[in-house]
Structure formats: structure tokens, C-alpha cells
Amino acid sequence: MDAGEWKKEQARVDAVRGQLKKRIARDEPIVSELKAQVVGIRSEFWDDVTVNLAESDDRIETAVSMKQQAEVLSERERSHRALRSGLQKMRRLLPAPYFGRIDLVEEGTDGTPEQAYVGVASFLADDGETFLVYDWRTPIASLYYDYGPGAVRYETPGGEIAGEMTLKRQFSIREGRIRSMFDTGMTIGDELLQDVLSRTSSSQMQAIVGTIQQDQNAIIRNDRARLLIVQGAAGSGKTSAALQRVAYLLYKHRSRISAEQMVLFSPNPMFSSYISSVLPELGEENIKQTTFQDYLELRLGRRYELEDAAEQLEAVLAGPEADDSIRLRAASISCKSSVRFLERIEAFASGLLRSGMRFKGFRLRGRVVVGRSQLTERFYAMDASIRLPNRIELLKEWLLEELERLETAEREADWVREEIEFLDDDQYRKIHKTLRRQRAGADEEESVLEERLLRTEVARRAFRPLRRLAESLAWIDAAGLYKDLFRGEQAENAAEERWSEIAARTLSALDDGRLLHEDAAPLLYLTELVQGFRMNTSIRYVIVDEAQDFSPFQFHFLKRLFPMAKITALGDFNQAIFAHSTELAASAWLQRLYGPDQTETIVLRRSYRSTRPIVEFTRSLLPDGTAIEPFDRPGELPVLVRAGSAEERDRLLGADLLKLAAGEAASIAVICRTEGESQSAWEALRAIPGLESLKRVTKDTAKFESGMLVIPAYLAKGVEFDAVLLYDASADAYGEERLRKLFYTACTRAMHVLRLYAAGAASPFFADASPGSFRVVEPARP
Numbered sequence: 001m002d003a004g005e006w007k008k009e010q011a012r013v014d015a016v017r018g019q020l021k022k023r024i025a026r027d028e029p030i031v032s033e034l035k036a037q038v039v040g041i042r043s044e045f046w047d048d049v050t051v052n053l054a055e056s057d058d059r060i061e062t063a064v065s066m067k068q069q070a071e072v073l074s075e076r077e078r079s080h081r082a083l084r085s086g087l088q089k090m091r092r093l094l095p096a097p098y099f100g101r102i103d104l105v106e107e108g109t110d111g112t113p114e115q116a117y118v119g120v121a122s123f124l125a126d127d128g129e130t131f132l133v134y135d136w137r138t139p140i141a142s143l144y145y146d147y148g149p150g151a152v153r154y155e156t157p158g159g160e161i162a163g164e165m166t167l168k169r170q171f172s173i174r175e176g177r178i179r180s181m182f183d184t185g186m187t188i189g190d191e192l193l194q195d196v197l198s199r200t201s202s203s204q205m206q207a208i209v210g211t212i213q214q215d216q217n218a219i220i221r222n223d224r225a226r227l228l229i230v231q232g233a234a235g236s237g238k239t240s241a242a243l244q245r246v247a248y249l250l251y252k253h254r255s256r257i258s259a260e261q262m263v264l265f266s267p268n269p270m271f272s273s274y275i276s277s278v279l280p281e282l283g284e285e286n287i288k289q290t291t292f293q294d295y296l297e298l299r300l301g302r303r304y305e306l307e308d309a310a311e312q313l314e315a316v317l318a319g320p321e322a323d324d325s326i327r328l329r330a331a332s333i334s335c336k337s338s339v340r341f342l343e344r345i346e347a348f349a350s351g352l353l354r355s356g357m358r359f360k361g362f363r364l365r366g367r368v369v370v371g372r373s374q375l376t377e378r379f380y381a382m383d384a385s386i387r388l389p390n391r392i393e394l395l396k397e398w399l400l401e402e403l404e405r406l407e408t409a410e411r412e413a414d415w416v417r418e419e420i421e422f423l424d425d426d427q428y429r430k431i432h433k434t435l436r437r438q439r440a441g442a443d444e445e446e447s448v449l450e451e452r453l454l455r456t457e458v459a460r461r462a463f464r465p466l467r468r469l470a471e472s473l474a475w476i477d478a479a480g481l482y483k484d485l486f487r488g489e490q491a492e493n494a495a496e497e498r499w500s501e502i503a504a505r506t507l508s509a510l511d512d513g514r515l516l517h518e519d520a521a522p523l524l525y526l527t528e529l530v531q532g533f534r535m536n537t538s539i540r541y542v543i544v545d546e547a548q549d550f551s552p553f554q555f556h557f558l559k560r561l562f563p564m565a566k567i568t569a570l571g572d573f574n575q576a577i578f579a580h581s582t583e584l585a586a587s588a589w590l591q592r593l594y595g596p597d598q599t600e601t602i603v604l605r606r607s608y609r610s611t612r613p614i615v616e617f618t619r620s621l622l623p624d625g626t627a628i629e630p631f632d633r634p635g636e637l638p639v640l641v642r643a644g645s646a647e648e649r650d651r652l653l654g655a656d657l658l659k660l661a662a663g664e665a666a667s668i669a670v671i672c673r674t675e676g677e678s679q680s681a682w683e684a685l686r687a688i689p690g691l692e693s694l695k696r697v698t699k700d701t702a703k704f705e706s707g708m709l710v711i712p713a714y715l716a717k718g719v720e721f722d723a724v725l726l727y728d729a730s731a732d733a734y735g736e737e738r739l740r741k742l743f744y745t746a747c748t749r750a751m752h753v754l755r756l757y758a759a760g761a762a763s764p765f766f767a768d769a770s771p772g773s774f775r776v777v778e779p780a781r782p
């Protein structure tokens, strides 16, 4: 780049920063003053309004005065919020006002190119019209991500604009100085990306706004698809693109959609903390984050002892695949996560329109007051065309009336008289108050009236839990219905492998009040088919990360739970470590969920997280791994360290940990296969001098921190580390084919360094890796 051009650009950066500083200096005192005013008005609110309620004129005056004060307050609050957010944007722009420039000659103009500089927020000149910086989410900025110099077109709210891009320039600016600057073609320069990716990790995910790639931009800006499926290689930027997409959508629909109307399903709470700084970094509020497990807990947690996905995985990994009970459990999981089972449940629910409903009766003091057969008879006496949830609603209404009738009749029962003795003082006082009020106009004698009131109170108290039960729909015997799928005629028709054993195990777990993870979503699905689906109509966008771990049941839930939402499902089938996994792009049932017209799929092949040698090693572990493209970032080969014993392995690994920590690595993870392995590895390694502060991550860890830690592979999903040390890569630990994806997931967490340790024979996966894609190190022994 010639020096004159560089100087010109630096002068522009200086000028824009000058404007920013001027505006910041102007607005800072105004924001502080407004804040002081708001605080002042709030605290003096009651002093300033004339409170005089004696006369009616005064009352009006007071109301007017209060209204005026409230209006002043909300007007000041609005101005304060707007100015403060403008100020925050300017402060964010100050160190690096922009990262890109495009020159565009619009069709039909005189040929003079318009220059558009692109940054994290828009910034206008004093005239209030000229954009000194365009927000990366503005329509014109899309050109920066989608095109190279040449013919271009982009959508604006006013229609399509076509033109010629005459220049595309990238900048790296730090603290106001241009560090690098180059004109590029189609892709956003590898140089910049190299620079960004070679940095060490931090405890929080970073925004990628300056280096978004074209295919990622397609994810970010897609607002057509009802279901957007993103299948992307490990480290291809799925999570990053998803978060940028949230920021884009919040900007695009800022007048009608707020952060509360979006929800992100993440794999675990630690992951939520890891990504929580991206949106604030982009000047947006964080959206709601949850896990599917949270939803299950909310709906089923009170009634059952719920197993979570991690416990399920641990159970499956607890023994060798050849172990019969492990095989049976795996068969149970895959059967209950299948579309076939979903369809079976739907067919079973339709059958309930005719027969088979199960209810629980209502008891009062050990006596049945509304029997289950009474409920069933009423249910089936209804018109055959009425849907299940509507019948339940009608039955509930009847139940509430019936309980009221029973309660009135029950007041005369002998036990009520006895219970009166047990009313406490408070209740007596309340009743006497009512008594005093009613006595005036009553014909009855006081003692008769008193007894009537007391009896009413006792009966009301006794029926209260029954009324609550009726409202809660807990009188539908959902577990009983679910059990019916595993017994009698239903069970006999099942063609699944080992069905009768699966059925026996399911029934015995349910009888103990335990709900296995694979039963939770199907049971809830069946319950909702009967009683109607809960809905949240305010949510407009749902993002599902690690979507390969979602079963058909979970996707069907999302569709029904969020009927007004567009869903983005991001995942990688190669990282499907749980037994219930979805192939995403290749899944026919997922395509059918909203139908092909409303479903779009984007595939990301390029992997950015790891160095080229790491990607070359990890992709060679997969049968279709050649489709994954490494980003050309150099680094050292992955290393297989062969140890003679477990003790030697711990010693060697410990020494490597210390060496890496003394170097540049900010985060180093010792990744284990299971929670149990993680616990014993942590104990063994912590005993090594210098490693006393080694941390251990469990499924209850809420916050992601950098430094040295030990973590089970399934919890490391979605996060990344400068260095990954795979604790046990021996044939004992990873000898089975079913563990290939877990192994792959663990290895792909590494950004710069990957070392794998094996005491004894190494995992057979190494034999599948390309020759020369890793180095073997064997310590010299005497």
C-alpha cells in the first residue's frame, strides 16, 4: 500500500476519532446531569406532589400533579437511556472506529464512488446525515461481507440497489493507529484472520464482526427461513455466527423485537457464561439462555427424580459396550429418541379419543369423592369430535363445579363439627369479623349463624387442595398412560429390538419415581398431547446450539412451545456424543418439521479454531473428514505421548502442564472421558508440586474460567482452549468405535496445542489418522 494512501487513511481515522472525542466530551456531562435529575425526581417524587385528599378538588389536583411528575420522570429517563447508549457506542468506537471500507458507484449516478466505512456501530457527522461509520448490520455493510470488487447488489427497505464496488479495504486499527491495511478481493483477508486466530484464548468468547466470512454472513442475515439448519465442522464458527445473528436481528427489528423475545438453548450453564460477553461487546443486551434440562426440571422436576443428559451419558460409558446392561440401556435410549416412538405416542394419543384414558380419583379424608370411573365416563360421554385438550378443559370445568357442590353438601357432615375445635385463633377472629358484619340484617340466631360460618370455613379448607389439584390437571394419570405404552396390547405390537426388556426396565424405574433421561421428553410430550401444549407466543427467535444432541421430541416441543418463533438449529453430527442424536442437514424428519419451503440449510466446512496440523489430524479421524477445510494457520503437530504406566503418564502430563502454563497458553484443559476419570485425574495431578491450584470442572460449574483445568469431554463441548491434553488416549479408554465422536470432540477443543497420552497401547483411532499427521514421543527409559 503506498505511503500517501496510508497517510490519508490515518488522517481520516484521526479526524473521526477527533469527532468522537468532541462528541463524548459534549455528551458526558449531559448524561451525568440527566442521571442526577432522574435520581432526584425519583427520590423527591412524594415531596413534590401535593398530597391532600380531603376535598374532592384537592384530590383532582393531587392526581394531576402526580401524573405530571410521572411524565417528567419518564421523559428524562428516556432521554437518559438514549444518550447513554449513544455515549457507550462512541466509547466502543474510539479505539478502532472501523475495520472496513467499500467504495460503491451506484447505478444511475454520475460515477463518483461513495465511500462507506464499516464498524461496530454507526456514527454520524455533526450534520446528522453523513455516515462517518456505518454499523456492520446496515444494508450497505452487507456488501463488505458478501462481495469483492465488481458488480454488486444489496437489499434495502426501499428496494434493491445495484452498483459497482470499486474498492474493498480492510484495516486493523488499535488505539487509533492503523496497524495494517490492505485491499482485498472476495474473501475477507486471510492476513487479518491469521492475526485474530493466532491470539491466545480468553475466558470469554469474542465477537468476530470484523472478519465474518461470506457463508457465516448468510447465517447471520437469513431472515426468511422458519427453520434454519446449520451443519458446521468443529470450530467453523457456528456459535460465533449465531451470536452475531442475534445482534443483527436485534438491530434489524429494533423497533419491534427486544432481547427478551429471543432465547438460546445452550448445552450447559458453563457454556452460557462462556458466551455471555459477546452481545454486550456488540452493544446489545444478552438474550435469555436456558437448557432443555431446565425446561424438563420445571415441568417434571417436582414429581420425579429426573436423570439429566450427563448422568445418562455416564451410565452408558460406565462399562464396556459388550456389557449386556449397557447394550440394553443404549437400545432403550435409541428407541425412545426415535421418530418411530414419537409417531407411536401420537397414535396412542389419538386412540385415547375412543378409549384408554386414565385419571386419578379425588379423595377427601380417605374417602373417594370423585372416582376415576366417574371421570372416565364423563370424558367418553362427550362428543367424539371434541379434541383431547378441549375435553380435558370441559372436564376440569365440570370438576370444579362438582367440587363446589360437594363442598356445600359436606358442610353438614359430622366431622366438620369436630374440626371446628381445631380452628386456630386467627381463623376464629376472621369468622367473628364476618359474623359482626352479617349479624345486623340476619334473621338467624347468632349461634346458628356462627356455626354455619364455621362449618363453611372448615369445608372450604378441606376442599382447597382438591380445587388446586383440579386446576393443576394432576388428576390426569400421565405416568399411567405412559406406562401403558410399555404393557399389554401396545407393547405386544412393538417391533423394537429387546422391547420387552426395555419395557420391564422402564416400568420398574417409573414405579420407583425415577425418570430416566430418555423417558422425560416422551412422557412430557404425551402429557401435552392430552392436556394441550404450553405456548410462549412472545418469543420470536429460538437458537439451539449443539442441536445434534436434540431428539425429535425436543424439536417437536420447540415448535409447539414457541409457535411464533423462527428457529436456528446449529450443530455438528460428528460431535454427536449422546446416544440420541440428530443428523441435522441429512435428517428427513427435521426437514419435515416445518416443511421444505420453510426450511433452509447452510453447511460450514472451514474450521477456524485449530491450527492446520490439528485440523488435519482430527479430520482424518472421521470417515468423511476430507470435507472439512483447515484454515491455513501453522502450528506444531499433535503429539501422542506413550507412557509405560499410569503413574508415568501422570508425571509426564504434569510436567507438560507446567511447561505450557509457563509459556503463552492462557487456558489449558486436561480432557477426560468421564466424570469419574476426571475426578481421579484431578486428584493425581494436584499432588504434583506446582499443580495444587489445578481446577476441576463438573456439570455444576457455572462459570467458565481460563487457566489450568480438568474437565470431562462432554462438558468441554462448545468451548475451546489454547492447549488440550487428552488424559487417557489408550486403547483401554478409547478402544470402542462408539467413542470415536467423543474422542473427536475432545481433540477439536484445541486451538494451538494438542497432546494425547497413553499408558500401554494407544487407541486404534490413531491407526486411522493420516500418516504423519501426529508425532509419537516415548520418554527414554533406562
Ligand SMILES: Nc1ncnc2c1ncn2[C@@H]1O[C@H](COP(=O)(O)OP(=O)(O)OP(=O)(O)O)[C@@H](O)[C@H]1O
Residues within 6 Å of the ligand: 193, 196, 197, 206, 208, 211, 212, 213, 216, 232, 233, 234, 235, 236, 237, 238, 239, 240, 241, 572, 575, 608, 609, 717, 718, 719, 720, 748
Ligand atoms: N469469521 C471469523 N473470524 C474470526 N474468528 C472466527 C471466525 N469464525 C470463527 N472464529 C473463531 O473460531 C473459533 C470457533 O468458533 P465457534 O466456537 O463459534 O465454532 P463452533 O462451530 O461453534 O465450534 P464447535 O462446534 O467445535 O463448538 C472461535 O474462537 C471463533 O472466535
